[in-house]
Amino acid sequence: MTPTLGVGLIGYAFMGAAHSQAWRTAPHFFDLPMRPELTVLAGRDAVRVADAAGRLGWSSVETDWRRVLEREDVDLVDVCTPGDTHAEIAIAALEAGKHVLCEKPLANTVAEAEAMAEAAARAAARGVRSMVGFTYRRVPAIGLARQLVAEGRLGDIRHVRAQYLQDWIADPQAPMSWRLEKDKAGSGALGDIGAHIVDLTQHITGQRLTGVSALLETFVEERPLPASEGSLSGVAGQGTGTVTVDDAAVFLGRFDGGALATFEATRFALGRKNAIRIEVNGSRGSLAFDFEDMNVLHFFDGDEPAATAGFRRIVVTEPEHPYVGAWWPAGHGLGYEHGFTHQVVDLVTAIAKGEDPTPSFAEGLQVQRVLDAVERSAAERSVWTEI
Amino acid sequence: MTPTLGVGLIGYAFMGAAHSQAWRTAPHFFDLPMRPELTVLAGRDAVRVADAAGRLGWSSVETDWRRVLEREDVDLVDVCTPGDTHAEIAIAALEAGKHVLCEKPLANTVAEAEAMAEAAARAAARGVRSMVGFTYRRVPAIGLARQLVAEGRLGDIRHVRAQYLQDWIADPQAPMSWRLEKDKAGSGALGDIGAHIVDLTQHITGQRLTGVSALLETFVEERPLPASEGSLSGVAGQGTGTVTVDDAAVFLGRFDGGALATFEATRFALGRKNAIRIEVNGSRGSLAFDFEDMNVLHFFDGDEPAATAGFRRIVVTEPEHPYVGAWWPAGHGLGYEHGFTHQVVDLVTAIAKGEDPTPSFAEGLQVQRVLDAVERSAAERSVWTEI
Amino acid sequence: MTPTLGVGLIGYAFMGAAHSQAWRTAPHFFDLPMRPELTVLAGRDAVRVADAAGRLGWSSVETDWRRVLEREDVDLVDVCTPGDTHAEIAIAALEAGKHVLCEKPLANTVAEAEAMAEAAARAAARGVRSMVGFTYRRVPAIGLARQLVAEGRLGDIRHVRAQYLQDWIADPQAPMSWRLEKDKAGSGALGDIGAHIVDLTQHITGQRLTGVSALLETFVEERPLPASEGSLSGVAGQGTGTVTVDDAAVFLGRFDGGALATFEATRFALGRKNAIRIEVNGSRGSLAFDFEDMNVLHFFDGDEPAATAGFRRIVVTEPEHPYVGAWWPAGHGLGYEHGFTHQVVDLVTAIAKGEDPTPSFAEGLQVQRVLDAVERSAAERSVWTEI
């Protein structure tokens, strides 16, 4: 009889909905060693959380996240709140003996992230597991990219170029949001989307960034307040608010294997909605990926004769590709949400096996250190800043 | 209080799994006027169907589909069996007062399809609804394509070119399967995938094909038997079997608005896994779609000045696009399975409103007539054959 | 000392300009065994031909093409006139002992083409050479495609799909032109551009079409007369003229190796300017080409493991590729006109070697027979028509 895994989810906005779909869906496509139960959803507003629980499929609700940690029917706490609350909730949960899945970025500061990584290490010693939600790692094309590098198909890595391009505030009249306030969001494009490409490039190459040189920019410093507080509806109200985070971050970096890197994270790339673009050039091969065409990986095999060499457009929908065999016959592409399902699969499997899942909180901390070095470099005339 | 809709699903292979995911998922993302219940799953093998019901989320099982029709807790029968059983099950279900969702092609012969369309018409008069599962209609990019034509953005349609390209039996050693036997499958590439592009081009243009000129071909007539009977594993066993359906179909056509069309459906296009490619050229604009990049529609606006005119790569992931707003923020693409969820949404909505959903059985019959004309033309030296 | 080759060019419109650039350019990039001299340009209007000769670099002019054939300083006659004059000029030139390069289509009728092919055969016996100008054969990516097929990299050919898409008369108000009159042009899109894809697919596959089933269509039957007679300026004048050729041709075909083919040639594909698109699927590999991206060939190698297989985008600008080494370093693409230069190179080389160049008039005749079968099929309810 498959044991159950009681899940308590904190937060029910965009990420809460994505995680809910993953918890619901994983058991229908994968043979999981434990059966997740959508035990409890937590949120501060009793009416809203009840409504969300019904819609998202959770069996009960709490209005205080601390109550979730006290419940015996909860084995795992899934943290989908804004970044300023991650440290407090995740550490408390680990100390309460609950496994933790925490959305990225791990925290809003390095100090918080350090405390979280330490708590995770202590908990791991007691068999309590933790994972940070860099979900794009589980897109099949990204998994294939990592495999190719690990198999040596790229040789020595020379260049990495990574961009995460969005445009949702390219219009100067787009209204304020908590994501534009430093005390809630920690940083702007840098932490929200830049964190993903830092993690992905390190994940694919199996290497770490050793230093950065950076520029940050806030193009639009005053924005209209939203029609109603907290609204993300895009409708402007009266008065203006001050944007206290970066609109865009660009930085150079160097990987510990010697590769040069360029990074760009922005919410002002008009026409690009969610373009995560990663290219890696090595001495034997090259890779290119764009999330706007997420089921595809481009691979150049330098061992081919020149006359027939070229970037191959690999449609990553074959049973031979990571995670794909569990879904549909060859050629039937997956979407954004499937990465979350794969994340649940790997997390539940690790818990059942008694292993530490990845990415760990320590990995989340290391990404936080990169982001911190970016901010320090940008504040000091872009000077080279080691990590 | 939202009323419930008890669903009985017949069949649990590829299509059964896809439909199950849709029934489970739809209520979590869309405000449905009725709440679907996964009441019963039917299949002939008691062990297998029980296993599938557990995996796919169905509350009970039957080993005789007739029992599903007798159950009072079943309001809708979802037919996911091979085509040779569609007519019997669907007609019986409609006569039993159950709404019916029937996978495509509607039937294996025109005669069967006619009987089904007649049964559907009789049932509709009693408020019993029916729909045929041309699910690709509900891919958002296809929905947008139809909108643009309907708004007149293409003007008079001049050309349609449509291909459905797969390669799963391009290897002559790929083993036999029921899909290669005429008495079970009705036809080969023509009915299995050609039916989709006939339906899609008619759906997008809002026009009907009036005639065809066709070639059918079976490239590999003898294939090894599979290792175990009924296996789809791709492993060859002993002996060979005879392929009695087409491997590929190509045909010319003309739409009732005067456009010329070319169609191609094949399982021998090496390197193309599930490439549904549709192009439409009109006097004011043009469209291009490829399911290998399913979240994208290419649109050429002939009203643009020549210096800045070009095919626009519309990433169909904005809230303004059909169905998209219910899912994720802009830029987060959907996958193959989402079309099935949209199908459930539209079907449930139509039932609740007391309207006939589309595509109707009559539309399924019309597609069957096109397929029949293709076969007759191919048998008569490709002579022009009216529909 | 390199011998010279005196060239006489008949016609100085679009094709005349392209051929002139080729004759001028070839010796600067290729080591030719004979040095072409731009000896004489012929045209009926004395003022215009003199102006063209100055602009295009020809040393003298004639107003009667027969005079060109009489000149001793002319070794080769290059025929760039409309199709209704090809037969008369080319046959007379061959009989006068001049080598002939004749633009495609070889002639306006099969009878004319037969006479030309016979004249070419007689001339060849006397060491007089002839070639028909299917210049796209000499695009490097097409050359590479043919090589890959010849090397067996595609295996048995299963499918060919070819389109030549233009849009220059998609607007019903685009004025009349001699290209829309049957007595001058022979046919419309079929002969003008359809001829190219018939030749290219046969050239790439090394196979011949054995039969066709076809539809022809004239979408716009009356058009405004141009502002001044003979004008191609696109400005409409008074009154209308009747279009007596096809606007578009679609046809099915079968190659002698068993492959199925679809063809489409049209001037009504809005947004496509000169899109020659060719795809070939075989049992071991597949190819795709689009002249809108003419320096690229896509190749799928079916021998690759499934996990890393994909269409390779081969940028055909390496020294290893056909013709490319004579031009620029790797990566510096060629344009439309370079195919004409390659044609001159191959023609001059064959003449110097005493060999018959390709494509021969016999090959041009065979293409003419395909076009004729298309017209006959279209006139007889698309019935299968052998070639």
Add this chain to the structure above:
Amino acid sequence: MTPTLGVGLIGYAFMGAAHSQAWRTAPHFFDLPMRPELTVLAGRDAVRVADAAGRLGWSSVETDWRRVLEREDVDLVDVCTPGDTHAEIAIAALEAGKHVLCEKPLANTVAEAEAMAEAAARAAARGVRSMVGFTYRRVPAIGLARQLVAEGRLGDIRHVRAQYLQDWIADPQAPMSWRLEKDKAGSGALGDIGAHIVDLTQHITGQRLTGVSALLETFVEERPLPASEGSLSGVAGQGTGTVTVDDAAVFLGRFDGGALATFEATRFALGRKNAIRIEVNGSRGSLAFDFEDMNVLHFFDGDEPAATAGFRRIVVTEPEHPYVGAWWPAGHGLGYEHGFTHQVVDLVTAIAKGEDPTPSFAEGLQVQRVLDAVERSAAERSVWTEI
């Protein structure tokens, strides 16, 4: 009667060949106000230069470039030598009253470039013209990009990302060349190809870079000597030489209108042969260009409704596009070399009109200052370095 313009070309390698083709071709397609004569070709080796003159079409030769400046039949000196000789030759030519076209980069040092710009200013006062050969400005798609920015279609520029990617020394066994020696080449990828993207992005945006933060890298410091000295054949000989220039340069920048920029120039991007990739994002629109598809410009118009907005693939082969009307009918693409022809056209036109052509030596100097700031930043821990 059209006046003549006697041209003396110094150098006959890659650039010499490209310029020769341009001088020969321009008068055949464009109505030039002066008729260029290929008067004299200069090179140190008498045998080689004579051979080159014959092949490239020059009427006479000199083995000392100073003799070219003394000749009365030379009106313009075209400098196609390595960068270490640009200053001496160009200044002497200007002082001799000859117009000068000088290949890029203008010089190997800022000091040389300053002296050249001063000489050019003095010469201009006497009606003697000068131009630096940033030829990619004259690719039609780049011209269209600049037009769109100038017309305000992009609004305020937010982001520029530019890459020039090659791979010709990605193999560590690729042999030494003068291009890898600092005293001859000045710098490596930075000056050779990075100069182009600095110029292009400033040209397109109409803005200047104000500062940079940079990294330079030499991945392979020792390389085999070529088989014969001076050989570029790619065949290795005995012994090794030391690479004294950068293999790759990456840098951040800021434009004077506030945009953030990332730049990358490398010879180690395996699989990219000559990929000049430029993207610009503004508040109203965005652009993307890749020289691997040089006849195409991608344009996103932010004024479009969201449902139909998308990057347009503009095929820049219409008569409405810059330079295109002089060549072929719509849809017939140009190649690498055509930019050189356009350069000749604009230069000759400016000389005839008595105007200063662009890009001027002052613009070349400004690019040199950017390259210098890149080197200084890279030498000082990537610190922000103003230009």
